[in-house]
Amino acid sequence: MPGQPHSQTLNPTVAEVTRRIARRSAKRRARYEARMAEQHARGVHRATLSCGNVAHGVAACGSIDKNALKLMNAANIGIISAYNDMLSAHQPLTTFPETIKAAAQRMGSTAQFAAGVPAMCDGVTQGQPGMELSLFSRDVIAMSAAVGLSHNMFDAALYLGVCDKIVPGLFIAAARFGHLPAMFVPAGPMESGLPNKEKARIRQLYAEGRVGRDALLEAESASYHSPGTCTFYGTANANQLMMEMMGLHLPGTSFINPGTPLREALTAFAAEQAIRNSEPGGEYRPFYRQIDERAIVNAAVGLLASGGSTNHTLHLVAMAAAAGITLTWDDFTALSAVTPSLTRIYPNGEADVNHFHAAGGMGYLFRELLGAGLLHGDIPTVFGTDLTAYTREPRLKNGELTWEEGATQSGDVSVLRGVAEPFAPTGGLTVLDGNLGRGVIKTSAVAPEHRVIEAPVRVFHEQEELKAAFDAGELDRDVIAVMRFQGPQANGMPELHQLTPILGVQQDRGFKVALVTDGRMSGASGKVPAAIHITPEALDGGPLARLRNGDVVRLDANAGTLEAHISPAEMAARPVSKGTHLADHHSGLGRELFSGFRRLAGPGELGASVFGGFEDDDQ
The missing domain is CATH 3.40.50.2300 (Response regulator)
Structure with a gap:
């Protein structure tokens, strides 16, 4: 019951998902636990070190700490x-x-x-x-x-x-x-500083060129203060x-x-x-x-x-x-x-x-x-x-x-509610699947009328390209912006948060807009539907690399689908864009030091990690 700290019955779906995770993880989890137990058996503290090791480890300590560390029982x-x-x-x-x-x-x-x-x-x-x-x-x-x-x-x-x-x-x-x-x-x-709604308003006005940088900086400074x-x-x-x-x-x-x-x-x-x-x-x-x-x-x-x-x-x-x-x-x-x-x-x-x-x-x-x-x-x-x-x-x-x-009832139901009267019955995040790959979308900040978008695409490789198209009025229509070659192998999978105000302006003007990308959006991404983390990424030969300007794509967050209206035969026959522009993203400000990371990076669906999913735990 709401208001009670415990329930004797776990939600059936939560229980089943947990069982499913445990089953698929059984071998790697057992190997992981065995490794941790083995490390514990070797010793979790200074008693396993030689006197010389310990001396180096305590040399800079004060006398009280040094004596405690030498005793080994603290x-x-x-x-x-x-x-x-x-x-x-x-x-x-x-x-x-x-x-x-x-x-x-x-x-x-x-x-x-x-x-x-x-x-x-x-x-x-x-x-x-x-x-x-x-x-x-x-x-x-x-x-x-x-x-x-x-x-x-x-x-x-x-x-x-x-x-x-x-x-x-x-x-x-x-x-x-x-x-x-x-x-x-x-x-x-x-x-708390400047209200978030006012901050978002100033950002959008700046994107439209209606206020200058001084006003934007003042608003940002009042928010992060x-x-x-x-x-x-x-x-x-x-x-x-x-x-x-x-x-x-x-x-x-x-x-x-x-x-x-x-x-x-x-x-x-x-x-x-x-x-x-x-x-x-x-x-x-x-x-x-x-x-x-x-x-x-x-x-x-x-x-x-x-x-x-x-x-x-x-x-x-x-x-x-x-x-x-x-x-x-x-x-x-x-x-x-x-x-x-x-x-x-x-x-x-x-x-x-x-x-x-x-x-x-x-x-x-x-x-x-x-x-x-x-x-x-x-x-x-x-x-x-x-x-x-x-x-x-x-x-x-x-x-x-x-x-x-703690509180047994919400002090402000416009901010926090109980399960008996939620803001929405679901968690507002879902997987999108289709002939463009797999990705995720956050719908909790997207109004229901914006959760299904079908429109021609405009393909971009750089965020500056999208801004230039916006400034030139080329996005004054229903459009799905495709920002590709933004995956972990391509350029480290940057956040594309600066696109949010631009696409938000177009949405407010009455156009149907969405973003599809193999990159990320900020944790503060909001009202514009964004299919993100698309896997496989374009650089890895993913379907995004075969899209062309004018292709019609349907993003349906309600059904969990992301489909280009292209036949399988045509999709397979199309040449794959190679992302030759990426050389400009692989050096400068230390990016050349991360070439190994880009080569090792796994797909977004596996966490975009360079650690390879810890496959050694499966051995």
């Missing part, structure tokens, strides 16, 4: 951080290591900064050459964290990261060091929600603003809890025993219920693979069909994540999904043995951190 926490002071979301992390170290000392244990990992901002690189490194940065982050943890000095790990590729990369690393207990420590969103995560519900905030849905956060911590006493107390408690969860701490909870197919399904359900970022149809697949679990796009579609949409957060509404948090936030969302049998409530978490605690909210009372029962 826990040592490895800190992996994505701190830098250019990204607003990560700037607050500057103080976290000292908070964590102090908390560890109070517990008679230690914490060491094991590694810093890169963190890039898609908001800075949108439409720029650097965006072509963005997706690959996820796998670089995983490898960077692995280098830090490979010293084998640690009994547990705390992962400090927030934004788009960073949390998925850290998760992949946590999975491959699954013999260690792991906890993710968020920084929290910035306080202080330390903390951007407040719209894109990939970064969806990361936080999914970590909490899997029990890798402390309860209720995802959307606490940075720089507050409560955030400071939660960071210190995370260190204490990580020590308790370590083997020396007596409650050994390694990642590999905590995260299984049930946790992955919980993450997917939470993403769908909240209208989260389509980027996670790539990331969650890659994350699951790192833990020996095979998740498919069809699983997302099946879960979406039974998961109601319970939030309206920009770009799916006008509110931001601060409004969501104030309306009841994660505690209420957990309560509703658990009550409806849409989550596996019995998964182990960093906080306990099930999800019961996640209906509660953290509070400070007389300086002491405590958790109290």
Whole structure:
């Protein structure tokens, strides 16, 4: 029943999808678990190192920490951080290591900064050459964290990261060091600034040439104005929600603003809890025993219920693979069909994540999904043995951190609703399949009248080409814009978010418009229907490489189809465009360093990862 934190009966579709994932993953998951158990048997801390190894590992520590580390019977926490002071979301992390170290000392244990990992901002690189490194940065982050943890000095790990590729990369690393207990420590969103609807209005006016750059910069600066995560519900905030849905956060911590006493107390408690969860701490909870197919399904359900970022149809697949679990796009579609949409957060509404948090936030969302049998409530978490605690909210009372029962009803039904009165009966994300390949579409922000589009295509290879056609009035008609050669092998699969205002203008002018691409859209993509992540990509000989201007394509988000009105014989006979323009995308701003990544990148449906789906787990 809605309002109850638990249900005795799991939704039949959720149960069946989970069983299906477990069956298809059985061999690779068993191999993964065996590898993690083998690593645990070798030793999860400093006792396995020689005296010389240990001496190097503790040389820079103060006397208190040095003595504790030499004794071998106290826990040592490895800190992996994505701190830098250019990204607003990560700037607050500057103080976290000292908070964590102090908390560890109070517990008679230690914490060491094991590694810093890169963190890039898609908001800075949108439409720029650097965006072509963005997706690959996820796998670089995983490898960077692995280098830090490979010293084998640690009994547990705390992962400090927030934004788009960073949390998925850290998760992949946590999975491959699954013999260690792991906890993710968020920084929290910035306080609300310029309303999202007004920001979108100014962007669209700028795209039409009706306001200048000064007005645009003023609006953007009023939106992104202080330390903390951007407040719209894109990939970064969806990361936080999914970590909490899997029990890798402390309860209720995802959307606490940075720089507050409560955030400071939660960071210190995370260190204490990580020590308790370590083997020396007596409650050994390694990642590999905590995260299984049930946790992955919980993450997917939470993403769908909240209208989260389509980027996670790539990331969650890659994350699951790192833990020996095979998740498919069809699983997302099946879960979406039974998961109601319970939030309206920009770009799916006008509110931001601060409004969501104030309306009841994660505690209420957990309560509703658990009550409806849409989550596996019995998964182990960093906080306990099930999800019961996640209906509660953290509070400070007389300086002491405590958790109290959260909201039992929404404080604002325009932002957050229960399962009895959802915004929509489904999760608003589905797979598209047809003679142009397979892709995904997010429909939660697309009005029903725009979910079926049949129109001639205009083929583009560069975002600047589309903008030039718009400026010349060549898109003043019903049109499906095809932006091809944007896949991981072609140019790193950049986000194409700068196309949204342009296509939004055309939609507002009364034209039927859509985007079809083997690239990505931002987690903030909104009202224009976009078939994205098309697999196989054009560079790999996918059908998009055979399209011509004027071909008629039908995108039907309701039926889950994407079809070109071209016979199989004609499609097969057409020459394949080779993407000869791509040489210009393979050097400059470091892109030449990633040629190996482009060669190794797998298809979008497998997570667009350079790790090959961890096929070694199948052996």
